[in-house]
Amino acid sequence: MIEQVRIENLGVIAAADLDLAPRLTVITGETGAGKTMVLTSLALLLGRKADPALVRSGADRAVVEGTFVVAPDGPAAARAEEAGAVVDDGELIAARTVPASGRSRSHLGGRSVPHAVLTEVGEQLVTVHGQSDQLRLRAPSQQRAALDAFGGTEHAALVEAYREAWSAASNAREELRAWERAVGAREEEIAQLRTGLDRIDAVAPEPGEDVALREEANRLGNVENLRAAAGRAHQSLTGGDDMTGAPDATTLLDDARRSLDQSAADDPALAGWAERLAEASYLVSDVATELSSYLTGLDADPARLEWVHERRAALADMARDHGGEVDAALDWAERARRRLADLDAPEEVAERLREAVATAEAELDRAAAALSESRRSTGDRLAAAVGSELAGLAMPDATLEVRLTPLEEPGPHGAESVELLLAAHPGAPARPLGQGASGGELSRVMLALEVALADAGTSTGTTGLTFVFDEVDAGVGGKAAVEVGRRLARLAERAQVVVVTHLAQVAAFADRHLVVTKHASAEQITATDVVAVDGEDRLRELARMLSGQEESDTALRHAAELIERAGVQR
Known part of the structure; x- marks a missing residue:
């Protein structure tokens, strides 16, 4: 306000x-x-x-x-x-x-x-x-909103139900149109998906294969260096032929443990260290055994190395469009097969979409019929209410008409346009608000x-x-x-x-x-x-309006009577 x-x-x-x-x-x-x-x-x-x-x-x-x-x-x-x-x-x-x-x-x-x-x-x-400035309720949208507002809560529920039905039908139609527009693009997508899948299926990669082959290639390409490193480590732990006379790590650990065991009775701390040295001895012995097994199986294999290189090249070429990673290519292939399953059944999808459109349009028709019927009855009530008010406003012969004109097809606000018309006099044609009536x-x-x-x-x-x-x-x-x-x-x-x-x-x-x-x-x-x-000043102003003489006793009494009656009539 x-x-x-x-x-x-x-x-x-x-x-x-x-x-x-x-x-x-x-x-x-x-x-x-x-x-x-x-x-x-x-x-x-x-x-x-x-x-x-x-x-x-x-x-x-x-x-x-x-x-x-x-x-x-x-x-x-x-x-x-x-x-x-x-x-x-x-x-x-x-x-x-x-x-x-x-x-x-x-x-x-x-x-x-x-x-x-x-x-x-x-x-x-x-x-x-x-x-x-008679702007309010001139626009059809404002007249429709006024009619719907006059209808009350039950009518408002019908308006909302129609809006939801219209939105659902519009979305269903658009989804079907998008599907139909994409027929050519769908065929192209199918060809691209199948080409990509053929390339992957021709190579038939295994999950993580590229990583495993990279490690194997590194191993096969560096056999001598690996053999030398593992051999030196094995000799240091076990005292091999090249270290004759030198104590091995296992022996030294055992000697240290026994020395501590001999005096552990005098100090419990020595017993704890002796136990830890025993564990270290077992660990060193296990490592030495594994190194021996590693050395036995470490042989140069030029043929295997060549095959690994060729396989890696094939995997890299196949995975080039997927970030160069085999697992990414396999993930894409899984998604592509699901997508193909949809694309290869266009009629089934189209039929499902057509059924969705039919269902949504049927619901829209029901909602439109209910809203139109409610608008007709609401329009009659609004016209009667306004007519009753006009009768008391010195316009007893004026009538308001709420005209509903069916649309060619339902719109977002209903299946009809709403127009408020006024017939100012008996026999006068009903005309839009603002036409055929004076400003007053x-x-x-x-x-x-x-x-x-x-x-x-x-x-x-x-x-x-x-x-x-x-x-x-x-x-x-x-x-x-x-x-x-x-x-x-x-x-x-x-x-x-x-x-x-x-x-x-x-x-x-x-x-x-x-x-x-x-x-x-x-x-x-x-x-x-x-x-x-207020008070006397207001009485004098009303008296002036009544008679042009604000000091007239008769006009003042009439003014006081008007104020009193107005208070009662409110």
Whole structure:
């Protein structure tokens, strides 16, 4: 909602602060006092076009600043923060500066932003119904959303079921189309997979074979060096022919162990070391035995070495496309065979996809039929509710029609388009909203719609929104004027409402009453003030609106009676 608006040097307004009520605020004043400038200030905050001619004579710029109360997790706050604005404890400050010459500037939450950002944020917060601002519910998408919102929770479940069904059918169709488009690519993929598998199958590698052959090649290619190293080690451990007379490692370890055993009774620590030396002796003996066996089997085999080289070359060539590793090639081959199993049965896959499409479309048809039927009944209820409201707004012969036009094929939002039409008079053709009705009539139609939607508990009437009405009371008076005020008060139970009015019967319902007055300064410069009135001041303003004489006792009594009756009727 709008908490406060500050205006500087806009038209005839030199400076004014507007504190708006959370519920119904009315703005009154004599013709020409400057009520239009109040609405213009709101339009500027909503990103509308700025005209330098709006700047007050003698000033270099006009400034409008507004404080909005927003839900921290709502779409308005999200869009503002996306633009770099700061939302401080649920408050969002918007500002518009219009220079006497040059381009206007917009600020939101302390950041300079394009005018379009003010518009996008404002659309989430404020709806203006005026002679040139009957924008709400004009677009078919907004009319469809309003109808669906009016339907309630059961209807909302049908809308969601349809959306899910439409999404599932669209995905199923796209999967089938993708399969059909890929026929040529599928054949090419099959050929590539089979070529790769043939190369691997021709070599028939074993897991880890390349690693094992690399080790064998190293061994066969260095037999002499290996034999010399192993022989020297064996002689050092066992005392071979080349080391005659030299003690071998096993003998030395045994001598050391026996020496410790002899004195172990005197110190237990020696027994522990002796045990460890025994283990070392066993280990050295095992190594010596294994070295002997290794030397026996270590023979040069040129033929085997040649075969190993050839095999390694074949494996490397086969695995070149797989990082040069046999295991990677085998993993690819396993995946390729699974993929071929799918590709080699195209008709089975295609049939499965066609069945999925048929199932999804059947479900979509069921969901569409249920939603269409619910929309027809919801449309009848909405038309009746709006008609009832219009009867009390001096438009008893006006009727609202909710027209559902079947689409050639279901879309993402249903199987029909939704259009709200108005027949302003008996026998008049039903025409789109905004056509065939005056500005005042259209404002009352919009009021009737907003009240009907709000009474249904829809999202269009929840706390946080602001509705601005201008000319809603044009062409009405008497009892009809009271009904306009009563309906504005009803709407204000669920949303903030700001209305510019010249009828006391409407103003009597206000929670806050602002009066726009003009006066001439000593320099004969006309200026306008906006002040909140209450008590006796409010009675005098209502009396002025009733009779043009704010001091008339009769008018004052009538004003007091209006306020009392308004309180009762709310």
